[in-house]
Amino acid sequence: MRLRQNKTISFAFALIGILLGLSFAGCTQQDSHNGQFLSKEYLPEYDMSPEYMSMCGRVDRAGQTYYLSTEHWIKFYEMDTHISGFLCNKPECTHDSDQCNAYLGFCLKGIHVYDGFIYWIKIDRGPSLWRMKLDGSEHEKVLSLDIDISSISNYSFGIHRGFLYYYAIKEQMQNGQIVSAFFMIRYSLDDANNQGEVIYKEEYGHTSWSSVCFFRGKAYALIQHQGISSEEATPFDNLILIINLQDLAMEVIQGSKTEQMISILASDNELLVSSLYSYYNSFGTRINQYDFEKKEWLSGELFYLEDPFVFSGRELLKGYWAEFVAIPYLEPGMRVFDWDGNLLFQKVVRGPIQGIALDENGFLAIENIFIDEGPNAGNDIIIFELISMDGETSTVLAEMIE
Numbered sequence: 136m137r138l139r140q141n142k143t144i145s146f147a148f149a150l151i152g153i154l155l156g157l158s159f160a161g162c163t164q165q166d167s168h169n170g171q172f173l174s175k176e177y178l179p180e181y182d183m184s185p186e187y188m189s190m191c192g193r194v195d196r197a198g199q200t201y202y203l204s205t206e207h208w209i210k211f212y213e214m215d216t217h218i219s220g221f222l223c224n225k226p227e228c229t230h231d232s233d234q235c236n237a238y239l240g241f242c243l244k245g246i247h248v249y250d251g252f253i254y255w256i257k258i259d260r261g262p263s264l265w266r267m268k269l270d271g272s273e274h275e276k277v278l279s280l281d282i283d284i285s286s287i288s289n290y291s292f293g294i295h296r297g298f299l300y301y302y303a304i305k306e307q308m309q310n311g312q313i314v315s316a317f318f319m320i321r322y323s324l325d326d327a328n329n330q331g332e333v334i335y336k337e338e339y340g341h342t343s344w345s346s347v348c349f350f351r352g353k354a355y356a357l358i359q360h361q362g363i364s365s366e367e368a369t370p371f372d373n374l375i376l377i378i379n380l381q382d383l384a385m386e387v388i389q390g391s392k393t394e395q396m397i398s399i400l401a402s403d404n405e406l407l408v409s410s411l412y413s414y415y416n417s418f419g420t421r422i423n424q425y426d427f428e429k430k431e432w433l434s435g436e437l438f439y440l441e442d443p444f445v446f447s448g449r450e451l452l453k454g455y456w457a458e459f460v461a462i463p464y465l466e467p468g469m470r471v472f473d474w475d476g477n478l479l480f481q482k483v484v485r486g487p488i489q490g491i492a493l494d495e496n497g498f499l500a501i502e503n504i505f506i507d508e509g510p511n512a513g514n515d516i517i518i519f520e521l522i523s524m525d526g527e528t529s530t531v532l533a534e535m536i537e
Contacts, residue, residue, distance in 0.1 A: 172296040181297065183294065183349045186494040189450050192247060192292070194490075195248040199215050200213050200214070200269070201213075206537060208237050208535055210533040222253075222270070223271050239257065240257040242255045252269070293347070298323055298380075299324060302320075302345075302356070303318065304342050314341075319354070348400065350402070356375070359372065359395065373395075375408070388425060398449070404427055405426055406424070410422075411449075417441060418441065420456070422438035422474070438474045447462050456472045456473075457472075459500070467483065469488055471526070486505075489503050497524055498523075498524070499521055501517065501518070517534070519532040519534075
């Protein structure tokens with residue numbers, strides 16, 4: 136009897152030991168994972184690529200391979216071999232049906248490369264996060280997103296240091312007025328059943344524009360809004376939110392109340408913000424600097440340029456300022472300046488440019504050409520082009536009919 140009791144006690148202690156061991160192992164693994172994400176260094180496998188944030192998911196890269204997406208398809212381009220095509224490794228696939236590996240479904244906001252996979256959000260009776268391997272194989276659903284997408288405008292997403300971040304502007308009617316709310320929700324990639332955690336939401340009179348970027352362990356959101364009542368309304372009320380992604384502590388920087396701030400670029404020591412200004416008959420752009428250590432805007436502008444209103448698209452790039460035409464029926468083109476205001480090049484392209492980015496290979500531009508005749512009439516041709524720093528040479532990375 137005592138022998139049986141001892142065996143029972145021994146078994147109980149062994150079971151407790153195993154459970155404690157698993158618990159400690161799990162904690163150690165989680166702590167190690169979080170410790171890596173606390174790094175102040177750039178983590179290429181886990182950080183959003185800063186070069187391609189301005190493309191809103193249309194372009195991303197892993198190694199020497201570019202991945203290029205439209206609303207339904209994904210293609211690739213290898214810098215080393217100059218090979219391009221649909222991201223599909225199925226033999227004899229004709230790449231014209233939903234059975235093709237390069238078919239993403241209805242994918243409005245592009246792709247992100249993260250930790251050896253390509254992620255995208257598919258809209259089908261509600262949004263869900265999907266992923267595939269870098270060769271286009273093994274499509275799998277990762278998360279169902281508990282987000283009401285009705286009345287949402289200007290949404291986007293990012294995969295950054297273990298989380299999916301979904302951010303958007305949602306509009307609704309209150310007392311006969313349009314009220315807009317900018318919100319950001321995140322989901323852990325390690326838990327397929329987790330519900331989204333709202334890390335920011337606030338209602339404004341009308342949120343007309345927002346820009347979001349990620350840098351190391353923080354998210355930066357530029358929000359432009361007007362007050363709910365006419366007494367609160369200002370020409371432009373720009374707020375910059377800085378969210379610590381570890382403890383969700385938040386800092387708010389008041390931006391300009393007289394200019395339309397349009398884009399932000401974060402670094403270790405400063406935040407760069409571009410804005411549009413208009414004085415009488417003068418119209419142009421400027422770049423200002425916010426010093427994190429001094430917690431103040433530095434006097435004077437880093438960059439200043441008078442430019443014609445015809446340039447409907449503008450992008451703040453590291454060391455450069457790019458302007459491009461995004462309006463159909465105007466002569467499409469782009470011009471690039473350094474921050475000293477020197478015009479480096481201007482270029483006429485085939486169609487209105489929808490986005491521009493910069494990496495060590497050159498300027499990446501997305502052109503959108505509407506087809507009004509021939510067998511593909513009524514469709515758009517999406518062109519991804521790589522333009523050299525001096526604008527002298529260019530390479531078409533991919534063309535897709537959408």
